[in-house]
Amino acid sequence: MNHKYNVLEAIDAGVSLLERTDNPRLESEVLLSHILNVPRSWLIAHPSKPLSLTNQTQFINIVNRRKEGLPLPYLLGHWEFFGLDFLVDKHVLIPRPETELLVEIAISISNKLKRPLVADIGTGSGNIAVSLAYKVPKALLIASDISFNALLLAKTNSLKHKTSRQIQFVQADLLKGLPKVDIICANLPYLTTHETFTLEVGLNEPHLALNGGHNGLKYIKQTIITAKSHLREHGTLLLEFGDNLETIMQIVARCFADAKLTTHYDLARRPRILQVST
Incomplete structure (x- = not known):
């Protein structure tokens, strides 16, 4: 040089x-x-x-x-989400702005409850759980992930934003072993296996956080099937998804016969969050 x-x-x-x-x-x-x-x-x-x-x-x-x-957030080691700065590394998905919609809905519901208990499954960097705890100090959260490395990073982010007293971090497979809660937040892998191995996002971000099985619905379906037994009376399930809204709603209808279903759209006017209110 x-x-x-x-x-x-x-x-x-x-x-x-x-x-x-x-x-x-x-x-x-x-x-x-x-x-x-x-x-x-x-x-x-x-x-x-x-x-x-x-x-x-x-x-x-x-x-x-x-x-x-290599994605910019991994090079920098941090990325902004919901106005907060989150540490990120190769073990977690990079927080997306579309997911902020899920947090906004969870905040709105939590504010109406006296002492909301919220589960954030597949927490990754902890961006959903930490943002919700930061904005709703009265909320208590359980943040679960199957990846121990992801949980370590999520806990570091909670300490960084002084929300660690509100959040319990648990290594778990989806809802397994979790108690009943008022709100379940689920931003789970929803790419198909083919998409995971062919799209650019799969070259650098963890497949564990991307690969939703042959049709992209493996973990979403499992969560819908088990969610009802993990929700308190008048509880809410918030699901972020990519495509397959019609199929997802059919699965929800079979598991939550009397629930109210609301679809929320992101800034690009794409259906992004399904709210299941029991």
Whole structure:
């Protein structure tokens, strides 16, 4: 590396390497601010500031990893969800903005209850459980995941946002061993096995958090079948899903004959959350 970059030159070099990403300049700036441990506004205010050789090497290395397809949140080690900053790593799914809708609905229901008890199954990074606990201090939560590594990260996120006293973390397979609760939040794997192994998301994110079986409904179906025995009177099941709404509603209708079903749509006007109110 013969030429020593200043801030602007480093950003431009990153843009050239990241030309196939959706927003090369933004990503280049985010990665450089991460390496220098400064806000992006500092980069804009100091375009002529020279980089140390160490920082320059680190920056080019991380940009090349992004160029190779590693998701930005994994490179940064954190990602924003519901206005909070969550630690993320290769053991958990990257929090998606669509899932914020599930949290909004859970908050609305929880606020109407005196002391809500909520189960977040397949908690991953803990983004749903921690966000709900943060916004509803009176809520108590059980956050379960089959992955021990995911639970460790989720607990770290709960400590970071000072919600650990409200959340019990349990290594469990879906609802197995969990008590009756007022609300079940379930953002479970809903890609088909074929999609998991062929879509770009499956190249880097954990298959355990993506693969929903041959039709994408393996864990959703299991949860629907067992949910009724885990809900208190007038309890609610909140399911995030990708496709197959009609099939999911048929399964729910067989298991919850008298329940009220409400479909909630995300910002793209796609059906995203099914609310089952008993």
